[in-house]
Amino acid sequence: MAVPFRRTPVYYASDPDAWYEKTYSWKAEDVPLMVAKPHLPSNTQSADELSSVKIDQVVIGSCTNGRIADLRQAASILRGKKVHPDVRCIILPGTQDVCLEAIADGTMQALIEAGCAFSTPTCGACLGGHMGVLAEGERAVATTNRNFVGRMGHTGAEVYLASPYVAAASALAGHIATPEEVGAVKGGSR
Numbered sequence: 001m002a003v004p005f006r007r008t009p010v011y012y013a014s015d016p017d018a019w020y021e022k023t024y025s026w027k028a029e030d031v032p033l034m035v036a037k038p039h040l041p042s043n044t045q046s047a048d049e050l051s052s053v054k055i056d057q058v059v060i061g062s063c064t065n066g067r068i069a070d071l072r073q074a075a076s077i078l079r080g081k082k083v084h085p086d087v088r089c090i091i092l093p094g095t096q097d098v099c100l101e102a103i104a105d106g107t108m109q110a111l112i113e114a115g116c117a118f119s120t121p122t123c124g125a126c127l128g129g130h131m132g133v134l135a136e137g138e139r140a141v142a143t144t145n146r147n148f149v150g151r152m153g154h155t156g157a158e159v160y161l162a163s164p165y166v167a168a169a170s171a172l173a174g175h176i177a178t179p180e181e182v183g184a185v186k187g188g189s190r
Contacts, residue, residue, distance in 0.1 A: 033178055035141075036161035039149050047166045050176040057140040058089045058171040059152070060116075060164055062126040065143035066094025068101045070164045075110040077168035077184040083115035084174035090125050090132045091118045116171070128153040141170045 032046040060066075060074045071093060083089045091111050093099040099120055102108040112118050117131075125132035126144040134140055134153030139160065142152065147159035160176060169177040169184060 033163060033166050035166060035176060036147055038147055038158040038160065041145070041147060041161060047162065047176055047178050048181070050160070051173075051181070053139065053160065053176045055087060055141050055160075055170055055175060056138040057132055057134065058083075058087060058167050059092065059125045059132055059140060059142040059144060060089070060167050061092035061094060062121075062123060062144050063094055064126075064145040065164055066092055066098060066121070068093075068098050068105075068107070070143065071098065071102050071107050071111070072105075073164040074168040075107045075114075077165060077179050077182070078114035078116070078172065079110040081114055081172055081182075081184075083171045086174050087171050088132065089114070089116040089171040091116045092125060093119075093121055095121055114171075125152065127151070134159070141167045141176060143167050 032048060034044050035047045035050055037043045037045055037050070061070065071091065074091070093102055099108075102111075108118050119131060122131065124130040126142070126146075128134065128151060132140075132152070134157035136154040136156035138154070139158045140152055141160045141162050143162060143164050145161070147161050149155050150157075152159050162170070162176070165179050166176070169179045169182045172182045
């Protein structure tokens with residue numbers, strides 16, 4: 001169900017004789033799962049250091065992290081489990097094609113059975129327009145791309161940005177959590 005390219009992609013690379021003052025290398029498996037704390041995406045901390053942060057809502061998807069791979073990551077954590085009773089968990093596929101694929105492969109069913117609200121594609125929750133608007137004092141973990149003051153509702157609310165793995169684990173735990181903390185094993189990329 002992937003949407004075909006509508007144009008030929010252009011790939012860019014450095015000149016073969018380019019030199020660099022410094023190069024850096026990291027092993028992805030050595031980088032802990034990170035969370036962006038309020039109120040800037042650059043205000044980061046390791047997810048396992050934020051377990052004291054209680055949450056009221058999780059938003060997985062929208063235009064950012066609403067690909068089928070992201071929804072499958074969340075489903076791999078939530079499948080056969082239930083969202084914490086004090087947490088609202090909202091799933092927003094990025095496109096109608098992603099929504100249809102999530103239906104076809106059972107991803108949507110796993111998320112709904114876990115207690116998530118599954119919507120058609122919308123920007124509502126992400127921008128605080130409708131569906132999941134945060135009240136004063138509420139906290140959300142979101143896979144969206146911004147967490148500035150008032151982003152998802154009241155200016156007194158807080159938004160923490162995370163991967164689908166951390167967001168789904170947090171939905172189960174009722175606080176910021178890692179998949180390992182809730183007894184889940186990650187599959188696919190982080």
